[in-house]
Amino acid sequence: MKLTDWFETRLARTHSPWILGEIRISPGYLLTHREDVPEDPRLELVSSGEAFLDLVRFDSAGRFRPLRGAPGLRKGWRRGPFSAAALIADLQLLYPGAVALLAAWEEERLAPTPFAETAGRQTGLYQVTRRLSSEDLPPLVEEICAQGCLRRPLWHASKLGSDRAGDLSLLCPEACPFFLHKARSRAKRPA
Numbered sequence: 793m794k795l796t797d798w799f800e801t802r803l804a805r806t807h808s809p810w811i812l813g814e815i816r817i818s819p820g821y822l823l824t825h826r827e828d829v830p831e832d833p834r835l836e837l838v839s840s841g842e843a844f845l846d847l848v849r850f851d852s853a854g855r856f857r858p859l860r861g862a863p864g865l866r867k868g869w870r871r872g873p874f875s876a877a878a879l880i881a882d883l884q885l886l887y888p889g890a891v892a893l894l895a896a897w898e899e900e901r902l903a904p905t906p907f908a909e910t911a912g913r914q915t916g917l918y919q920v921t922r923r924l925s926s927e928d929l930p931p932l933v934e935e936i937c938a939q940g941c942l943r944r945p946l947w948h949a950s951k952l953g954s955d956r957a958g959d960l961s962l963l964c965p966e967a968c969p970f971f972l973h974k975a976r977s978r979a980k981r982p983a
Contacts, residue, residue, distance in 0.1 A: 795895060796877050797876075798895050799879075799895070811959045813861065813942040820874075821878070822870060824869065825867040825868070836869045838869045848860070851864035851866065852864050860886065861943040863940075863941075902946075902965055904946035904966065905947055905965060917976065918973075921979050928978065933945055935974075937964070941970075942962050943963060946965050
């Protein structure tokens with residue numbers, strides 16, 4: 793099944809609007825910030841892909857977002873309506889891989905990579921992350937992931953809590969380079 797077909801079927805199974813991270817997807821595949829009201833005439837229409845990419849690159853304070861899953865997306869805009877393919881393309885700009893990861897997870901084709909395996913592959917300056925124990929991970933995941941990212945770290949806890957109706961999970965199947973970078977300083981500290 794094509795990803796667009798899967799996504800349309802998935803959306804049809806749940807009540808709208810659908811929430812993905814900080815995005816609200818309304819019927820007709822209209823995108824807004826989840827806290828904006830799609831019918832608000834004051835919302836800025838973001839009509840080009842370039843303008844949308846500029847919007848997702850920076851947070852509400854105008855700072856560069858090095859992690860696409862980071863919270864802080866600017867409010868006050870709308871985009872669409874779209875076809876399912878165009879919707880997925882925009883979501884790919886905002887949350888790379890989100891729809892494909894969700895499809896793979898729900899079809900039981902996605903296996904999270906345990907942190908020990910990810911750390912074991914590291915060389916150079918990230919090799920030090922091998923020192924992190926399973927006891928070290930919960931506070932790091934809380935600080936780095938839970939506070940700084942909207943994705944759910946399946947590699948740390950592969951069970952998902954229940955979503956509200958219409959919510960679509962942003963998934964993280966493996967510790968990302970951002971986590972490794974932040975965790976590296978903890979692993980370097982003497983015990």
